[in-house]
Amino acid sequence: MWGGRFDAGPDPEMFALTASIEVDIALLGADAAATKAHARVLEKAGLLTADEVTAVDGALDELVAQWRAATLFPAPGDEDVHSLVERTLTESLGETGRKIHAGRSRNDLIATDVRLYSKDAAAALGDAVRGLIGALADRAEAHTETVMPGFTHVQPAQPVSVGFHLAAHGFAFARDLSRIERAGEAADVNVLGAGALAGTTLPLDATIATKELGFASMFDNAMDAVADRDFVCDLLYATSLLGVHLSRLAEEIVLWASPAFRFARVPDQWSTGSSMMPQKRNPDMAELIRGRAAPAIGDLNSMLVLLKGLPLAYDRDMQEDKELLFRSVERALGCVQGMTAMIGGLTFDEARLAAASEDGAMWATDLAEILVSRGVPFREAHETVGRLVASLEKSGAPIDEELLLAAHTSFERGDLAATRPAQGMMARTSHGGTAPERVREQVKELRSRVAG
Structure with a gap:
């Protein structure tokens, strides 16, 4: 794909260290598109x-079908997903395959692939988060009068x-849903046509690719187009803060399920036991969701x-962005799905x-x-x-009407009702x-926010 300028091929150790096919094969569908x-x-x-063009379409459809059927195996010389696709087209179509890379670079191609992936990932994450919000709304609606301590x-x-x-x-x-949607919008820009960094001398119309790929807009500056990974940062930020919010809820489920609180019970399907202690009932899914916020934050920082x-x-450094992105998205999807199921099963x-x-x-x-x-x-x-509170703590006595009336002349008989937890909860009629x-x-x- 790039060897014409060199007298010798890359050292096998260098090739092994620089090849990315094991990671970016996940972009094969996007690369074919x-x-x-x-x-x-x-x-x-x-x-x-x-x-x-018809022949290219057919060859690419066959390639993607093999990949989805898990019958596609990269060749030893396939450095990345792009070289795999071009090699396959050349082997099946001859000279037509050798023409396909005219006017484009792996620089604008990979940026386009990652944008397509990020758009789809944001949509899938958005759907998952909508499901979680819906589950929380359903449980909240069922417990509008179930009193509990606020801390x-x-x-x-x-x-x-x-x-x-x-x-x-x-x-x-x-x-989080809003951030994920904005990250999807940030990715919705076509950069195919930027070339390596400065466009091309060939008479290529980038608006065609923009329309074909369903992008909302296209790049303004070719150099910025191939260097821009802000949209990846946007999606990683969205997944990391989503992880933080999942972790906070998971922490509360862990506390609520503990014997010290006994506020809630995690269903059997989302609990585990101990290999040694027969009595244990552990909220491991909640704990793992809490723990997985750490690598989410780490991937954003990386x-x-x-x-x-x-x-x-x-710069070749950007090759490392895809592993960070892919695992962050997959992790977030799994955690959201696990949390949604737990929320639905909590009792x-x-x-x-009340006590x-x-x-x-x-x-x-x-x-x-x-x-x-x-x-x-x-x-x-x-x-x-x-x-009054300090006095009751020292005496160990419960509050009663006489103590209340003695505390201040403005208290009246009947005010003791305000000390009932349900009364206090229901009395807070202010906005929110x-x-x-x-x-x-x-x-x-x-x-309404879930519905958009």
Whole structure:
């Protein structure tokens, strides 16, 4: 493919170290599509005949069919997916195969292939995340009145509902969905026609390939086109932050399923046991999802470091981007699918959740706001209720109406009802709050975002 300038072929060790066919064979479908599009560009320029284009199409279709059937085996000299495709076309079509690379470079071809892959990957990831958001919305809707403790600093803070808590995760994933969609849009630019870095002297029309490949737009500057991997960074960032959000939810499932909390139970199908301890029931899927956020972040960092010192235009360093991209996408898809199944199978111990909501004086803010509503300055109300909480902690006594009335003259009989966790949860009717009607609004909003 490039040996004419050299007196000798590459050292076998160098070839083994530089070959990328084991990784970029995953782009064969995209490479075939790009080659079909380029054949039509060459036809319009008078460099291929219509019959030759038809022959190219047939040979490429056969090649892709072999690959999908797992009957395609690269030859020892296939350095990458591009050399495999060109060798195959040349072997089956002779001179027509030798014409196919006119006016293009592996530089613009690989950039095009990776863009096609990234578009498809973003679409698949988007669909998976929509499924997860839908599962969270369904479970949230079913638990708008299931009270549970809300935490800050992993300390009891205020009563919320299970539905409210699950909806909170749903909105994080909705942001992930937006990022994934934007990453797909960033990849939706045709760069086939940029050549090695400066275009071509041949009369090739890049708009033909743009239309044939279904890209929304095409490149402006050929040098930038072959050097640009921002869209890869965009998708890796989207998958890494998605991994972080999955990890946060996974951590909570691990806590909820532990005997110390006993808030929820992970279904048998998504739990494992111990090889030594018969009693163990481990939320391993949640733990692995949590753990897999680490390499997701690492792959993004690796990609940024890979690019940071590269002069324009294309550099061989970029060969390393595909392994980072492929594994990040596959990892993210698996984690989202696993989490979706776990969320659908979780069972919540409503009695345990209600009992846990009685701990930690989570009514404190509610009582302070009662005083505020009666004209007491917030700082005075805060201090008053804080003293009441401290007094109850020291005495070990539960709050009762007499203690409440003694705490401040603005308290009235009947205010004790505000200390009931369900009452506190339902009273938060402010925008985005925990009241069942507000959570149902949030569920509706989540579903609208999934629907687009």
